[in-house]
Amino acid sequence: MPSSSMNSTPGEVHHVVALEQFAPEAAVELAAAADKGGFAGTVVADRFQPWLPSQGNASFAWTVLGAIGQQTTGMVTASAVPGYRMHPATVAQASATLSALYPDRHRLILSAGDAIDEHIVGQYWPEASERAARLFEAAEVIRKLFSASAKGNDTRHSGPQFRLESSRLWTMPASPPLMQVWAGGPMTARRAGRTLDGIVVQAGPKERLATLLNAFREGRREAGRSATSTQTVVHAQLSWAPTDGEAMAQALRDWPMAGLRFPRGDIRSPFDVDQLARSVTADDIRARIPISSDPEVHRTYLQSFFDLGFDAVHVHNVGFLTQGEWIEIAGREILPKLVK
Known part of the structure; x- marks a missing residue:
């Protein structure tokens, strides 16, 4: 951990609430506890199905975020x-409304998505390259709406994937x-650097993370954009519990997807994920996320992302039963010691 200095600032760590689990x-309630415990905010993903049938939940993210705020x-x-x-226009409207309710407290992350959630509307599920193209065109539609609506103007869009007739967001x-x-790869990260306000990357090997960070920069x-208007984030999963054995047991039980050896973006059913996850071993999990009862192990893990140069970390403790204890431990023994 870098030594504290007058130039050090607290590391910005946000608590991930997995709506699949709760x-x-x-x-x-968890978001409120994390807020009191010192986390910088709450992160929620818009899902339609859980990854596992046993998780048992998939509430509407925008409604829950309104209550969390x-x-x-x-x-x-x-x-x-x-x-x-x-x-994209509906996502823009939801995001603008949340921003209007909570000025300067809302951030929007855009994802190319997973088939388990998006196939339900019956559209063709495209290959990864086309999903990336759709993602950036959707971002362009949202950006147009934000920009025009903030000025009280209408805008429109006609592109390969999306159309938007002359319209604006009336609540802005x-x-x-x-x-x-x-951003899953350097091309996406670089393109995001040219056009958007930041990237979120899944935690992984330092070399890969450094490559994505450099591509974004x-x-x-290339676009002549200021660093002050952007933010780089790592989405980090870990398993903390009162004992190492419990930490491993909850990872295998509650979030075995962390140990899958292949991408899961094309899987369509929680029941299929459940079958695939049965092959995940303790070694698979241990190779991908930290498993420990020792807060120092997790502090070191989270600090490594700030040391690489990222601005913030979104952290998800994968256990279902240990969330309250984790928030307390993190607030007391981890968050105060993180610097960037």
Whole structure:
């Protein structure tokens, strides 16, 4: 861990509430506890189905985020998928409304999505390259709506994937929310640097993360964009519990997807994920996320992302039963020691 200095600032860490795991009221309670515990905000993903049948939940993210905003003071971040279940204009409207309710407290993350959620509307599920193209065109539609609506103007769009007739967002905050994109590779990260406000990347090997971070920065430089208007984020999963054995047991039981050896973006049913996850071993999990009862192990893990140069971390403790204890431990023994 870098030594504290006058130039050090607290690491910005947000608490991920997995709506697959918790009923809406429980999600709101956890967000309120994390807010009091020192987390910078709450992150929620818009899902239609859980990954596993045993998780048993998949509430509507925008409704839950509205309730979370009422019970917290930090950021309320939505990870949304534009272009399948929801047209980009609808995502823009939901995000603008949340920003109007909670000025300067909302951020929007855009994702290319997973078939398990998006195939339900019966559209053709495209290959990864086409999903990326759709993602950036959707971001363009949302950006147009934010920009024009903030000025009281209409806008329109006609592109390969989406059409938008002359329209505006009638409920619009004074300034649009920060808009980031999930980046799975250097091309996506670089393009995001040229056109969007930031990236979110899945935690992984340091070399891969450094490559994505540098690609984003290169894109930003190519477009002549200021670093002050962007944010880079790592989405990090871990398993903390009172004992190491419990930490491993909950990871295997509650979030075995972390140990899958292949992407799961094309899987369509929670029951299929459940079958595939039965092959996941403790070694698979241990190779991908930290499993420990020791807060110092997790502090070191989270600090490594700030040391690489990322601005923030979204952290998800994968256990269902240990969330309250984790929030308390993190607030007391981890968050105060993280610097960037």
